[in-house]
Amino acid sequence: MADALKVSGIEAGDILASSPLDLSFEAEYLDGYLVLTKTKLALALYDKRVEEVRVFKGYAPKKKKKKIEQTPVESDVKVAVWDREKISDLKMEHQVATNLLVATIGGESVQICAFTNLYMGTMNHLLKVYENPEQALKKKEDQEEDPDLFCPICHTKYPDPKRKICPNCMSKKSIFVRALKYFTKYKLALIVMFAGFGLSAAIGLIWPYFTGSILYGQVLEKKEVPVFDFLGLSGKHTMLLIVLVITLLGSRLLNMLNSMVHGIVSSFIVVRSVLTMKKDVFASMEKLSMRFYTSKQTGTLMTRCLRDAERISGFFLDGAPGLIVNSISIIITFVVIYRMNWQMSIVASILLPLLVILSVKLKPGLWILNGRRHRAESSVNSRVNDNLTGARVVRAFGQEEPETSRFEAPNEYLRDAEVRIVKYNNRFTLLYELIQQVSSIWVWVLGSFMVLNVKSMSYGDLITFVGYVGQMNGPLQSFSWMFRSWSDSINAAQRMFEIIDAVPEVREDANPIPLTNPRGEIVIRDMSFGYDANRPILKKINLHVQPGEMLGIVGRSGAGKTTLVSLLSRLYDVDDGSIEIDGINVKKLSFKDLRRNIAMVSQETYIFMGSVLDNIAYAREGVSRLEVIDAAKLAGAHDFISKMPDGYDTIIGSAGRQLSGGERQRISIARAIVANPQILILDEATASVDTETEKIIQSSLNRLIQGRTTLSIAHRLSTLRDAKHLIVIENGRIEEEGSREELDALGGIYHKLSTLQTQSLALKELEQE
């Protein structure tokens, strides 16, 4: 490869940046490189595929990145070279799951190469070097040393940098030990629990002996045994029987008492350990940045996580101790029956391994089927849920029948899943019991033969023996469950620790600069941001907002307006450039200062479960009731609040009184008023209210924005009447900036929007005529 490039006039030493690529324009995999030097851009493609197997991100984390020189040069290389002087506007275009590198060469736009998302990062780097070599190269160096991308223990790169889990190091053992710590602090309770397990195992062990050997073999046979002498009951057989029955009754009672204690103790530990786990998870979740919540894999993680805590304690408190006690009691039982009669014990246990194999081999199939049923069930449930919540729409469109048939498919799927489970279960149970029956018949036949003919065994001993054999079945069957529970709980624990260990991306500065009584000047310099670093949403934004100024932000939906304002309060951190408040980078401010001085009223209202008072007073501690009432009045919320039967004490939120969209919005505004921030962000604050209410809110907002720096996003340009300074965002850039008149005169996007809106207003008026 290097030779081929040399032939085309590219020396290895001149290369500033290079990126592999893997697609042809005909949509087939190929191998090649794009190379950038100071003066040239070169594309080198292999004739044949060099790599037979495509390996994508995460599959082989240990593999090191290949250098150009290392690639085997077995196939011919075709090289195309462009002079950088002739190229203008080199950029990446994202397609559905692939990307194109496009340039304008001599006025014509040209496809340079195509590649999958695998190389999006390296291509992006190449593009950055193309645009600004010094800065990008320096940054690259910093990045490679970024310890966050590598596992601290074995130094391999994480498969997914967003989930900092190293598959090499996160062994099941370490998770186990870590999860165990949640329970080991309840030492006394654990000891009681184990003692309980031991007791019940012991009772289980002696029970067959009492009911078999002693009852049948000694008491009923009227044998004389030294123990009876010791009890002073020699010869008094009726009395012996009574004593025996009382003993048996007593041990049963003891067993019941024991399981009661066990229940109390285990619920004591479960409740507390689950609580601690959930607390840890929640505390960690609260610290995490917004990006954690928007990255889609975590949404499901969180809900599952809460269930996971129970699953973990299930194994640790039921599974693991059960496993130990069961193993011990199986071994003891076997020793006992072996000593009673070794020939028979071998006959009895010869089929036992078969049972173990059966449950270990066949049970997993059942769990897969169970999982299938579970998914089918949840799809039926969600269908039902959809349908019930959308009942009004379904009726309005007369869609009752299609809805019913839409419901049928998942329902049938569920039925099939159920049928398969029952079938499978039947097969399993049948086989399992068959083996059990066969082995117990063997024991009976052989035992009867011994009792009757060989006389090497008494009737009582046979009963005892059969009792013991029967007792081995229970623990055996529980082994297969234990297997499952183990892997389940380890997986659950792993998911939980993942959240607990997640490092917040937006971190507070260790020595924050205090911000008291800010003027509210906002300066944004060369700022770029994307939810995925390779796909920028905002590009090179430069903006200066004077203290006390109202900035109107206009743009179509999806242009990046809300993103821009969330960066101000550091819900996310910018990728490039900076945002400053009063000349201080927001990254240097403490979260407390930052968020106390910025309040947001957005289209998404957040009403939590609590009283109206709590909801309004949320933003600031120690607010007086009068202040709350004043704020509500300003927000136009006072009237509807007073009219509710419980006034300001009305419980609102998910389980409380339902509020309309406009009511929720007005409560959010009141909250912002109470917060009394120097910087106010209004993100479509009046989007979900009627025109009448909008007027009320608008007038209260007008009072609110006096003397504050306000960033206002609005669809309806009329909302921004008072903004002296407007920006239009389009495709992540500030396309137009200035006053209303200036923008109108530009004849661009703003002009188009404003004429369209006046037009629709005019239409409305016409229709009303």
Add this chain to the structure above:
Amino acid sequence: MSKETIDRKNVGVSQEAVDQMITTRILSNDNVQFTKTEGGFLSLKSDGKEYARVKVLRLFPFTDPERYISVRDHNDKDREIGVIEELSAMSKDTQDLIHEQLALYYFTPQITKIYSIKDEYGYAYFHVMTDAGECKFAINMGASAVVRLSETRLLITDLDENRFEIRDVTKLTQKEQRRLDLFM
């Protein structure tokens, strides 16, 4: 009140622009001429207008990939020029040109064979054969990385959001299907 009686002259946006925004223009053999540019893109001549670079998109990429192809003007912020209702009704040349563009745009290897699926610590590692060659990739189990497009069709998205597809699960062997049971 009917549209015609509304006087829009006062308002400033041309009638044409409004019409363009609200009506779908159907493109057919009679009114389009696609050509491939030297740079590898498509250009279009249609009703006397020339578009130096157009983009073609499927409106129903999964359920109706050969119909309803949206043709957009790349140099005018991807504004829609029109929709091809039935690709097979277009001339052979046009079909080939458009197919070539679509193939790259929607590049999604079809999985034909599953060698192994390993599920570990929240990731699943796939080793498969596709119509584009053998591939190894990893997906995130917690995310909705495997989407069921229909009863038998699966779309799989890897960590980088590269896409892979299984057209018909039932065409795989029983053993391969069982490997997929985790996701079904």
